[in-house]
Amino acid sequence: MTSDAVGITNLTGSDVYVPSYGPVVSSDGTRAVERYFAAMFVDLVSAPVRVPYVPFVPKLNSGRRNDGSGSSDARDLAMRWFEAPHRAVAPNHRMMIGACRSTSDDELGVTIDPELVASYSFRQRIDDDVASQSVLSGLDPEKVAYENTAHELTHQWRVNVSPAPPGGNGIGHCAENAFDNPRMFCHMHGDWGDDPHHNGERGDTVMKLHYVKRANGADSEYLTIRRAPEPMP
């Protein structure tokens, strides 16, 4: 969870180094994400990164892989740079990358599909949005960043896909509320849009998922993740 987009850019025609942004999330944020996954009996441990740098990409073509299909620079970048995930990534290892911005301006993060071994969180977008008129106005960027990190990592367990819950978008998002609070969205709720009742939830440090009883049994991201066989390929 500590790799970052530092490296070489030739936007001006000559290669220059840009400074590292630092960790994707703070150490406090990392602990919050660890507690979030602990509720699903998943132990999250930060691993050393053999290649701690990637080329700087000011606007990454995400392809919206977990939100659609199509070619994706995000996928290509992950496959090339992040420990060659489709060839050599160790079981139970996943990547979280702090990136700058996406070409999709409404996108806070993305998880590459179908491999699901790498996620991006677009930290520059978060920093800009909290400081401007947006759905993130006034929120703490660190908290938004780690909530987004938890959201993207959750996609790596292929939640809400088969079966997709009613009202969900079939690619990882649901239309439910938090299991213990009907006035709060589930952390994997899709299409938050601009809703003053819910905008603040993106950075309120509360990350709860849904648990709904259906005709064929309980439906919950908690259960999907608890039931995932180990080790994850």
Ligand SMILES: [Zn+2]
């Ligand atoms: Zn999502």
Ligand SMILES: [Zn+2]
């Ligand atoms: Zn949900």
